[in-house]
Amino acid sequence: MKFVSIIMGSKSDYEIMQNCSETLDKFNVKYEMIISSAHRSPQRTKDYVKEAEAKGSVAFIAAAGMAAHLAGAIAAATTKPVIGVPMKGGAMDGMDAMLSTVQMPSGMPVATVALGKAGAVNAAYLAMQILAIFDKELAAKLTEDRIVKEKAVALDSKEIEVIL
Template sequence: MRFISILMGSKSDYEIMREAVKILEKFQIPYELIITSAHRTPDRTHSYVKEAEERGCKVFICGAGMAAHLAGVVASLTTRPVIGVPMPTGMMDGLDALLSTVQMPGGMPVATLAVGKAGAKNAAYLALQILANNDDELKAKLEEDRVAGAKKVEMDSKEVEVRID
């Protein structure tokens, strides 16, 4: 069974990572969600990644703040795609997490997205796009979603538009 795994460094990350969950549920893609820390529970993190990969995980989404090493540790344990979502925590409101997540050594890629909710949403969409490379039905659903998004912008505009002819 193929699925996407969402890992969070702490329970405080759930409100933001819930945005990724909503997208995966919208597209009816199976997912797992766990709290595991690169620093506080390294054995749990290592064993979970290996077990999830063996059970069919195709993409890992990792949300973490401050030192934000979770995505990098996961990337060191798997060759599956890893997507990092920096959390808006710490003294720099997420900039520290962004830099920690994006600054990976060569050969250990982490696709790093925006800090916070927009990053969590886009992480789910990116994971879906990765799966869609081998799934024409999912690809079609993603294309329909884009069309619906464009139509929503047009409808929203019509509600407030003022033009001079």
């Protein structure tokens, strides 16, 4: 069974990361979701990555705030794609999380998405795009979703547009 792994550094990330799991649910994409810290529970994190890979995880989504580098710790433990979601909060309101997630050394890639809700949703979409490389049904659903979004923009515009 192929699925996506969602790992949060702390319970405080759950409210935002629910947007990630809800997006995957919308497309009937299976996922696991756990809390594990790169710094407070490093062995748990490493063990989970190996267990998830063995069960069929295709991609890892890692959400952490401050300079806690969960995505980097996961990238060090796997060759599967890792998507980092920097979380807002702390003294720098997410800037430290964003910089620590995006600044990876050569050969240890982490795809970094936006802070907060947009990042949680985009992480789900990016993981689904990875899955869709080999899943034509999911690829079709993602294409249809883009068409629906395009039509919604046109409808919104019709309500307010003024064109000469």
